[in-house]
Amino acid sequence: MIRIACALTFVMGLVARVFAQTDLITDIPSRQTVSLNGRWQYIIDPYETGFLDYRYKEMARSDRNAYWNSDVPSSKTDKIEFGYTDKYSLMVPGDWNHQDPKFEYYEGTVWYKKSFDFVRRHPGDRIFLYFGAVNYRADVYLNGVKLGMHKGGFTPFNFEIPDSLLRRAGNYLVVRVDNRRYPDEVPTVNTDWWNYGGITREVRLVEVPSSFIRDFFLQAASATALSGSIRLSGSSLPSSVVVGIPELGIRQTFPVTGDSVGIAFSVPGLQLWSPSSPKRYTVVVTAGADKVTDKIGFRTIEARGGQVLLNGKPIFMRGICIHEEIPQEGRRAYSARDAAQLLGWARELGCNMVRLAHYPHDETMTRLADSLGILVWSEIPVYWTIDFGNPAVFDKANAQLREMITRDHNRASVIIWSVGNETPVNTTRTDFMRRLIASARSLDSTRLISAALEVNYGSSATSKRVVDDPLGQYVDLVAFNEYLGWYGGLPSACRTANWSTIYDKPLFISETGAEALGGYHADSLTRWSEEYQAWYYREQVAMLQRMPANFVGLSPWVLADFRSPKRNNPLYQEGWNNKGVMSHKGVRKEAWEVLKKYYQAK
Structure with missing residues (x-):
């Protein structure tokens, strides 16, 4: 009985806790990851029924009818007014607008759910949930517990998953996605592009050692020298980090005195990156049990x-x-x-x-x-x-x-x-x-x-x-x-x-x-024609010859032409900004x- 009470207290404490977004982990392609891309189940929720109660207040974490909780009834008398099913599914990554006609102009909340199993490769490793981007607001829940919230439709973010929360089997990840436009957001309500909603970029579980390289930065300080920094994370950091560029025979060791390490060293024989010769080098950064690699070009710009x-x-x-x-x-x-x-x-x-x-x-x-x-x-x-x-x-x-x-x-x-x-x-x-x-x-x-x-x-x-x-x-x-x-x-x-x-x-x-409807031809004075757009560019080119x-x-x-709800000429636009030199x-x-x-x- 005591054990049951303790377990219940632990679970209730876990449910009450909301975890925060963690600093961004970079170089995801070189990490040990598990993809969560693919089919996700969804619920369209224009009234915020799964998020707000009937008083229009955010639901309690343990509310049975909150959409972040399990939709599996605990008994035949359990009243649940929502459910996820494969009948309603969306591909991730991907915007929801093009995947079903009912989503074309939709702005509001959609709940995404993904079930998965997970076995970590090494005991003691830390697990992060990484999103390439979600437009615009993402509230993220794992097994009924809120990991946190992120705003910004085009930048990555991640959350660390507590060991006690992640299961070997039967995990359910729920993401509330809201793409509505607001005056106090970035961007604001008025834009000249389509407001695509959804989990628009990849989702991955990232596994790293208990102390790991969160990020490193390395660029050319000159034609013969590199400099940058390394950010570490963990309670027991290594005493040194090693930066190697095998092709150049470089292996530099730097002492660790905190969680951020400055690095700088000369690089004789460095071939600089340029459009005509986009040379890149494999860079290997090692800190204790963690190792990150990236292909980096080095160049100066001023x-x-x-x-x-x-x-x-x-x-x-x-x-x-x-x-x-x-x-x-x-x-x-x-x-x-x-x-x-x-x-x-x-x-x-x-x-x-x-x-x-x-x-x-x-x-x-x-x-x-x-x-x-x-x-x-x-x-x-x-x-x-x-x-x-x-x-x-x-x-x-x-x-x-x-x-x-x-x-x-x-x-x-x-x-x-x-x-x-x-x-x-x-x-x-x-x-x-x-x-x-x-x-x-x-x-x-x-x-x-x-x-x-x-x-x-x-x-x-x-x-x-x-x-x-x-x-x-x-x-x-x-x-x-x-x-x-x-x-x-x-x-x-x-x-x-x-x-x-x-x-x-x-x-x-x-x-x-200038705009031109692809395939529409007339004389050069006729707006919306390809001839007018070509004339525009000829005059621009002539003007450029006189630039200082x-x-x-x-x-x-x-x-290329792109979609925009601002462009409503019924003959020449129909929801497209047609300024592309390539048609839609x-x-x-x-x-x-x-x-x-x-x-x-x-």
Whole structure:
């Protein structure tokens, strides 16, 4: 009787406890993991019936009808008003919108459930539950106990699973996913892309030793030296860590004096990474019983005066913007195959750079960019009109910035961290963005920091167009979006336009473009036709020939058409933003060849 009472007390205490999100574990591909991808059962819950009681208060942890609890009746008199079944299932990873017509415009809560067995490889190992991304809010429960909550639809997160909670058989993992838009979230309610909901990236159980390498960062300090840091986790840390690069015959040992270890050493004979030669080295980090490997390219990047220097040499960025979407299927991209399609198209266009807009893309994109030698601009969704005066909103943006940088700080391809897109010019916004820039630099001082600025590209009495946004004084790269000839006048307006900036910094066009319905042909004056879009690009290319000496590249908008509820012309859009040079059917438009020819000449 005493044993039963003690066991009951233990279980009730466990149920009452809510565990917190843990610091991000990186280099997941090199870890010992178990995939939880595949079919998950689901319940659509627009009224929050499984989360809130009839007084609209969050249910008690032990409430029998809370959807995070088991749906198996304890007896024939047990009243349960919910249930999970294979009849209703969704694929993970994957957005829910494209998997069933009833989800197409759905914004609200969906409960996901996955049952699994698990046997750890070594007694004493620690187990973490890792999500590549969930859009937007994820409440995570294992065997009826809440592990925690995460906000942010495009960045990874993980929770440590207590030993007492994980079973060898019959585990049930429940995730409440809510993709609703709110004014105090990042992004906010107003975006020009589809709000795909769901567990959109991979889910894995990660097994590590009791003391392990949580993260390591290693980049080129110069052409002949590397530096970085290693973060350890555990109650009994090893006395030293070892960093090896076998191909170069390097094996460096560093003493451990805390949970963060600074590392620096010279590397004679180092071959630097570049688009023309994307050399990567296998790096092995060992700490006690734990070992992590990664393939890393080493290069330097800096802005000096009006130039961007890659490995000390000026580079012109032949870019394109990309949304994380497979247009032919109208869905979120998430796989290595998806990344190969999108980056393959960019290479065929002649690009050496991509802007991954307007949020961090799946890790398969940045890792493939590393191997292909494609430069990357990576961005958080501080977009248009978020609540810049709200401290909680800043914290959310900063958390997403930290998660983006932590995941990808060893990717040589990523040369620009962007803190936002087309934000309105005012003091409150500028202070908000300035603090994000300072945060980015404190997290990673080896890359450029930028933001896509908005300019007045409408009709003007003068041909001089000056980028003078006060945020320009804080960024390394002055980037701006211009649509002269689409939102302002006709493409012929480009003939007298001359762009400059008041800042002695590199100048970059982060967006430019015009819409065309793929396959619609008319004369070049007819809006929405491929001929109009091609004319737009011809005039833009001619204008680019007059750009000042500090003009270092562009990333037109956009590689391929993408879905957006804002685009409602019944003839030429029907829920698609058709500014792609590739149609949403995967067919090149006439503008593709105009841009490709320009890039071939650069």
